[in-house]
Amino acid sequence: MPLSPAASIRTRGYGVSDVGNRDARAPRVKSDSAEDRFAAHIDARVLSRSRQRRTSVVGAYGHWASDVQKEDTSDRTAVDSGTLGWSCDGVRYRRDSSGLRISETFFARSSVKTRTLPVRFHPVEGEAIDSYLEAYAARIGATSAEFECAVGLTENPRNRRCGWLVQLSGQQLANLSEATGLPMTCFPQMTLSHFDGRAVRVDVGQRSLTHGAPWGFVKGSRFCPACLVDTGGRWSLIWRLGWSFACLKHCCLLANECPECGLPQRVQPYPAALQPKPGCCANRAPNADRRSQTLCGATLASATVVELGGNHPSIAVQRDLYRVIDGVPHRGVYGRGVHTSFEILGDVRNLAREILGNLDEAALAGLVPADLLAARSLKSKNVPRSMGAAVSVPERAPAASLQLAPLRALDTAIAVTGAWTCLSATEIQVSAALVRPIIARPAHSLRPPVPVAFLEDRCITPALASVYVGALGPDLTSVEQLRHRTHTHPIPILSHRARGSPEFDRRIPSLFWETWSLQMPLVTQWSRTRRKVLSVAVALCGSRVSFAEVAGRLQISLKMHTFNRALASIKESDWVSVATAIERASEFLDANRPPIDYRRRRTIDYAGILPMTVWHQICTEHGLLTLMPCADAVRCFLVERLSLQPVVLSSAEANCLKRYLGTQTPSMARALDRHCREYLAARGVGGEPLTWSLDTDLIHDLNLPEPDPGRVDMEALHALIRNECCSLEQAAEQLGVSTGVIAYCLANHPAPKHLRR
Ligand SMILES: [Zn+2]
Ligand SMILES: [Zn+2]
Known part of the structure; x- marks a missing residue:
């Protein structure tokens, strides 16, 4: 009973x-x-x-x-x-x-x-x-x-x-x-283990949350008052996630605190x-x-929240975030790259923290809906003055917020909506332009950030790293811009240990190809310096290899300050076009191997080239015995042409070379080429063209300061040289180009001996 x-x-x-x-x-x-x-x-x-x-x-x-x-x-x-x-x-x-x-x-x-x-x-x-x-x-x-x-x-x-x-x-x-x-x-x-590996990390042994999940959770739990009414005070698990800031059912922000206490x-x-x-x-x-057990006991359903409406961007962002947590890949700046939810959420957190650290309405206009910003400034006004000061002073979010999301759903909504808008741009350049007002702060412009330190500081994906680099690009030094190829569309994702092509010294000559270098601004009075600067710049591009290593492997005698000064002088004028050209050359040479092995060309001993007997024979055969005294200058010219290493001429030799270029004929040039080919073949170099040049089609659309030497009117030039008996300088003046361009044209397209008038 x-x-x-x-x-x-x-x-x-x-x-x-x-x-x-x-x-x-x-x-x-x-x-x-x-x-x-x-x-x-x-x-x-x-x-x-x-x-x-x-x-x-x-x-x-x-x-x-x-x-x-x-x-x-x-x-x-x-x-x-x-x-x-x-x-x-x-x-x-x-x-x-x-x-x-x-x-x-x-x-x-x-x-x-x-x-x-x-x-x-x-x-x-x-x-x-x-x-x-x-x-x-x-x-x-x-x-x-x-x-x-x-x-x-x-x-x-x-x-x-x-x-x-x-x-x-x-x-x-x-x-x-x-x-x-x-x-x-x-x-x-x-239990929160439901989100383990997606939004939080669980230490199974301790049955506690561990580090490594960006903004995995929030202090306590947020809540939707309307949902509490609907369910009789039952709390959703997802409200505990740091990423939950809005109720998708009631299209409002979540509340984070009791209306009473x-x-x-x-x-x-x-x-x-x-x-x-x-x-x-x-x-x-x-x-x-x-010591009292008396509770506040306020009805949480009476908490006020910001109403958003079904078409509000933040509601869409909340939906996207839940999709990411569920493992649905996000495209945007990630393209087709495969990333875990933690990686994407880590990026969002990283950018969101930047936004929270710089809640400048002007910078956020267009990224964050105005109603959220208005709600925040209203909230700031309503808090006591002591707290209001703390709220309004923009400062970087504290370190603790790496794991813990901001307490307020409104702050989270603002930061995450802004970050997500940036990361949803399909092009890194577009995303970088959106991010720039957020992260380009006076502190950054006073001391340009070193991208490697800046990026290694943050656990972010290469995609966001590229966005940051693009955004900070204008504040970077010229060399860092080149290293990160900030002028390439889209900005390539550069790993911190990128070293470019391992055999860049085989692909890049010590003196850059004249077809390109002649279109670039003359950085010093010496045209060879310009060619050396370009070669080094192309080798440094997209790589973290040091300047000393590049100069050593390319066997270039160039001081770093000369190089930096040269880039600085370009930066004042035609930097964007020149940098774009350098990045395109680098990209092409990373992907394609030129037909000439320039490392081998540099190691060949050219001491025996063009012996006097051969030169005498060529001059005699072509009836140009007047050029006999130019033997040394021509020899230097040939060595530089084959090795693409600078050969310094005395002023007498330089004059001789000009005379030779103005006088030589196509058949004489062919005879010299034949000799060079034999000379190289005798040293085991076969199957290579004598000379080669990077295709100027790669830069035909760029507005470079000097014209393409390939566009010089050869007939007019030849007429000036042969019929008018102009010197190179006079011809250059007549045609409105530099003497270097004329020398290049005549070296590659000698004027015929007899020209029809
Ligand atoms: Zn709700
Ligand atoms: Zn309370």
């Missing part, structure tokens, strides 16, 4: 009641032997605070009482009659005005069998486990500690660790399933000794004593 409720309570020895809710008829924790009993069965731990509830729960299931232990008076403690005690699972507790206290003479019992709870209660979709347990406890009238014991989550309420919010152990799953009558499979998705929600577990009230604030009442 079932025991009556009162009998069961008495028999089981629960001395349960609450401050201010003492019932004269309820058993008290006194020296009474019937009151200091430990529960033999976990079901018996489902206790209510009021006698009425206790009766309804325990009384309805009076058969639990059959498991009641025998009285054991030795366990009795000297619980003061003025305190209220209850014992549970082998532990004696007593409550006083400060809450839960534990009597030292009691100890926890292990392995208590869980039984099915009297009331079946189902979670709502997407509900967090803590919300479910609280709602369940409220449903059956238990305090949160009692309920956690009842469902086998906690064996020792004295040490109430809520690791189960992160992950449930196998035993806890079994206990929960047993107690609630629900399948075990429905619980893991109610102004504190964030669910930072701490529900007070152990109290019966949960779903939908109400569980923070301590604002003016309550520290």
Whole structure:
């Protein structure tokens, strides 16, 4: 025969009641032997605070009482009659005005069998486990500690660790399933481990969240007041994620704090000794004593939120973020690259922190909807002056925010919407232009950031690195711009250890090809310096190889300051076109191997080229004995032409060379070429053209300062040389080009001996 409720309570020895809710008829924790009993069965731990509830729960299931232990008076403690005690699972507790206290003479019992709870209660979709347990406890009238014991989550309420919010152990799953009558499979998705590897990282051993998940969680939990109304105060698990800032159902921002006490929600577990009230604030009442159990109790549904509407960009961003967390790839600046959700979220966080550190409305215009910015400035105005100052001063988000998202959903919405808009641009250049106002701050322009340090500082994908480089490009030094190829569309993704082509010295000559160099500005009075600067610049482009290594491998005698000064002088005038040309040349040479191995050409000994006998023979054959004294100049010319290494001429030799170029004929040039080919073949160089040049089609669209030498009117030039007997300088003046261009044209297209007038 079932025991009556009162009998069961008495028999089981629960001395349960609450401050201010003492019932004269309820058993008290006194020296009474019937009151200091430990529960033999976990079901018996489902206790209510009021006698009425206790009766309804325990009384309805009076058969639990059959498991009641025998009285054991030795366990009795000297619980003061003025305190209220209850014992549970082998532990004696007593409550006083400060809450839960534990009597030292009691100890926890292990392995208590869980039984099915009297009331079946189902979670709502997407509900967090803590919300479910609280709602369940409220449903059956238990305090949160009692309920956690009842469902086998906690064996020792004295040490109430809520690791189960992160992950449930196998035993806890079994206990929960047993107690609630629900399948075990429905619980893991109610814990944060549901997002493990996607939005948070879980330390399985510790059952806690660990580092490595960008903005994985927020302090406590945000909430949607309208959802709380709809569900009767049930909390979604996803609101705990740092990335949740808007409710997709009600198209509003989430709330982050209680409308009464102004504190964030669910930072701490529900007070152990109290019966949960779903939908109400569980923070301590604002003016309550520290030891008091009085709660704020405000209705959270009354919290005000920013309404967004279904077409608001932030709602779309929230939807996209959830997709990323679900593993759907994001295109945008990532193109077809494959990235994990952590990598993409890490990028968003990185950029979002920049936005939070520089909440300048002008910089964010076009990136962040105006209503969000207006809501933020309104909020800033409404806070007390001391806080308002802190809010309005733009400063970089603190380091702690690497893991923890900003507390306010509004701040998160602003930062994440801005960042996501930037990262959703399909071209890195477009994204860089959007990012530039955010990160180009006075601090950056005073001290141009070194991209390597800037980028290694951040755990970001190469795509965002390129966006940053593009955005900071105008502030970078010329060399760094070239290294990162900031003028290439799209900006290539440069790894920090990129070294360009490993055999760049085979592909790049010491003196850059004249077809290109003649179109570039004359950086010094020496045209060879310009060619050397270009060769070094092309080798440095898209690579982190050092200047010294480039100069050494290209066998170029060029001081670094000369190089930097040359680039600086270009930067003042035609930098964009020149840099673009250099980057295009570098890109082409990385991908294509020229038909000439310039490293080998540099190592050949040219001492024996054009012996006097050969020169004499060529001059005689072509009836140009007047050129005989030019032998040394021509020899130097040939060496430079074949090796593409600078050969310095004396002024006499330079004059001789000009004379030779103006006088030589096509057949004479062919004879010299034949000699050169034989000379190279004798040194094992076969199958290579004598000379080669980078195609000028690569730069035909650029507005370079000097004209393409290929466009010089050769017939007019030849006429000037042959018929007018002009010197090279005179011809250059007549044609409006430089002497270097004329020399190049005549070297490659000698004027015929006899020209028809
Ligand atoms: Zn909602
Ligand atoms: Zn509150």
